[in-house]
Amino acid sequence: MTGNIRSSEIPSGLTTPDTPLIGRGHDLSRAGDLLRSDDVRLLTLAGPGGVGKTRLALQLAADLAAEFDDGVILVNLALISEPSVVGSAIADAAGIGDAGSRTAAEALVQWLRPRQVLLLLDNFEHLLEAAIFVSGLLQEAPRLKVLATSRAPLRLSGERLFPVPPLAVPDSTALPMVAASGDDAVGLFIARAHAVHPDLHITHDSQRTVAEICLRLDGLPLAIELAAARCNVLSPQAILRRLPASLKLLTRGVHDAPARQQTLAATIQWSYDLLQPAEQRLFWRLGVFVGGSNLDAVEAVCNLEGDLEIDLLDGLALLIDHSLLRSETQPDGEPRFLMVQTIREFAATRLVASGEMDDVRQQHLLHFLCLAEGTEARVMGAEQGVWLDGLQVELGNLRAAFEWSVDRQDSQLALRLAGGLHRFWVLCCHLAEGRHWLWTALSLGNASDATPARATALVALAHLTGLHGDLRDAESLLEQGLALCRQFDDLARLAAALSLAGRLSYHLGKYEAARAACTEGLVLARAAGNSYLVADNLFGLARVADAVRDGNAEAYYDECLVLRQALGDNYGIAFVLGDLANMALSRHDYGRAFSLGGEALRLLQDLKDATTTAWLEALLGEVLYRTGEHEQALDLLCRSLRTSRDFEDKSGMVAALSVLAPTLSALGHQTEGTRLFAACTALYEELDIALTKDQMALMEGDSQLLRQAVGPEAFDLAWSAGRMLTLKQAVAYALAVAEAPAPNPPAAPYVAAPAARKTYPAGLSAREVEVLRLVAEGLTDAQVAERLVLSPRTVNAHLQTIYGKVGVNSRAAATRFAVENNLV
Secondary structure: OOOEEOOOOOOOOOOOOOOOOOOOHHHHHHHHHHHHOOOOOEEEEEOOOOOOHHHHHHHHHHHHHHHOOOOEEEEEHHHOOOHHHHHHHHHHHHOOOOOHHHHHHHHHHHHHOOOOEEEEEEOOHHHHHHHHHHHHHHHHOOOEEEEEEEOOOOOOOOEEEEEOOOOOOOOHHHOOOOOOOOOHHHHHHHHHHHHHOOOOOOOHHHHHHHHHHHHHOOOOHHHHHHHHHHHHOOOHHHHHHHOOOOHHHHOOOOOOOOHHHHHHHHHHHHHHHOOOHHHHHHHHHHOOOOOOEEHHHHHHHHOOOOOOOOOHHHHHHHHHHOOOOEEEEOOOOOEEEEOOHHHHHHHHHHHHHHOOHHHHHHHHHHHHHHHHHHHHHHOOOOOHHHHHHHHHHOHHHHHHHHHHHHHOOOHHHHHHHHHHOHHHHHHOOOHHHHHHHHHHHHHHOOOOOOOHHHHHHHHHHHHHHHHOOOHHHHHHHHHHHHHHHOOOOOHHHHHHHHHHHHHHHHHOOOHHHHHHHHHHHHHHHHHHOOHHHHHHHHHHHHHHHHHHOOOOHHHHHHHHHHHHHHHOOHHHHHHHHHHHHHHHHHOOOHHHHHHHHHHHHHHOOOOOOHHHHHHHHHHHHHHHHHOOOHHHHHHHHHHHHHHHHHOOOHHHHHHHHHHHHHHHHHOOOHHHHHHHHHHHHHHHHHOOOOOOHHHHHHHHHHHHHHHHHHOHHHHHHHHHHHOOOOHHHHHHHHHHHHHOOOOOOOOOOOOOOOOOOOOOHHHOOHHHHHHHHHHHOOOOHHHHHHHHOOOHHHHHHHHHHHHHHHOOOOHHHHHHHHHHOOOO
16 A cells, blocks of 8 residues: 555655664654653654654654554655645545545545554645644544644644754864764764765864864754765865855844754755856756656756756766755666755745746646656556556646646646546546546636647546546536537547547436447547557447347457457456456356456556446445355445545445445345435436446345335335435445444345356355365465455355365365366
């Protein structure tokens, strides 16, 4: 899970420090004791930039991770600029994606409430308006603790401030007599100096010089590191001579800023002044990047015109040597260049002062626009996971680029950037943020503007709106987008819009309209030579054919599957397999349905599409329910429901509820199940979600079983009450019932819709045969559990039952039984 750590790992959500923490032992002990205290829920490490708040917080997180059952979640807030995005950033780090600012509290609270988590919020000072959001999380999640770093207090009730002091420095009165190598500040300087100059010899005299340097820098770690970085070319004595004589005076120059923060600014200024003009130019241009940059981006943004007058790699290496920049090696072996937030802020101010800000930010926007538009096609291929991860890494830069397009009121560039990320928004479940970008971009221009970018944005917004379950709004947006697409000679653009039109019409039950849209889209996609869009429109035709039972569904699915396999489109393959599983389910072929659905779910493991994962979990939950495995079905359905709720997927919530209702009834919650089932029927109507004949047949069967189990009079009362529930109320009610102890089983056995059951030797059930087959293939309990979406404990219980039924006591003997009885 991104940003989540356990034991003593340093989290991947923030940079792993390359060097050990020097000093701070006392601070670590005190802060750790505070966080362990029952009456401290929010601890804020406060202090000026460069004092070492982040480094101390990282070490605290590593030291305390093992004491939190569900680990540590780290969020680098320096990458965002809007308080409204804090909830999305936390949700991202927790691995539950973007729930958007409107629902971040609800989504996160539901996820956090049962968990014991330490939430580390780094660099909070520029987002203090979001402090109330943090307060809400603490109130609703009783086992949550928050560790924040900030230059200013969050000013929340119950906040415990921990001022982070500078490192210990020698007593100035003892300097002539003491070689203070044991002081923390001096130790840090020597360690960093040796890092850039391993052969540097620190003598008794030079230790005193280092001590004086650390005194003049007030013990600020970042200032000390910047000074020590000069040891690659200067001795400590030379560094001390070159420290401005007025440095101490500068700490008193601005009365409304902390003295040490002014010292740091002066120290960065000093390091900056030591650069040559060409090096300074590269430094301030790098200040435009948010969250770092790769070499391609640096070259495109910082040296596009070739006007740096310095070799780019030499310049980057020099800035790294000066500790003004750092480099991290990425999984692909390429470097990523990052700045400490305080240094980046300084670079940004120099960029403004240079007069180049507009040009550099515009070039930054154009580079990341090119990345977004160029990646759109690639996220549908075999390396879609790699490309999606790449966009996720660049999200800070993408946000900054979009903000610049909005600041400049450049509607076309804003539309292209927001629309170019269409697939990213969907596949990484940033639905709320994507909708916000698209609405913002569309509002910049005139509604009468007829441009390809506006057409693409309208279609993308319709898609995201539909995924949130707002089908009528999506239909209106798509009509506008489709009309615009027809004005341009772009077959692929129109084929993509028609594919979405067909999908939307299918969900609204307008099957002939869906067929017409996908048929036209298929012709255009073939003419454009676009295999992905051919597959997309075939998929739409397959769904319609299945809904109306015209006999062509499997042929369409087969052709679609072949194309998507050739493209390496795991996301698309998962959708086809999921639909085929649905078809098998409607025909009571539960073994095939579970196998296909499980395979679809495995294909999504490397992607981040939580809503599609939730859909497949609900599908597998229904298969388990209809084969009588109600406890396992309940686990999957509740997981699906929570995910759909967190991402505001209305259709996903109702789909999970519609199976959860009879499942709960089968477990003895009959009246509650009836209320929930009634709520589903009303919600399907409210959301304009049409059910196919097969789906309606299954739901009708469930309804009749409920009536028989509850009794006509009680059924009617519960039904009337259930239809009054809102979606939010129904979800909360369902999860509360699911967590309640099961009552006594119903007097009459509760039997699911009839299934075409096959008999197996020794009285084995269909699920037991599935387990036995996988064991015979040599899979471990954990592997079987993953394949069948069960817990290892459940798999072991199945195995013990199998052993008892077939009269064996080992996996080898069970495998022999499976072979001899033609079960494999």
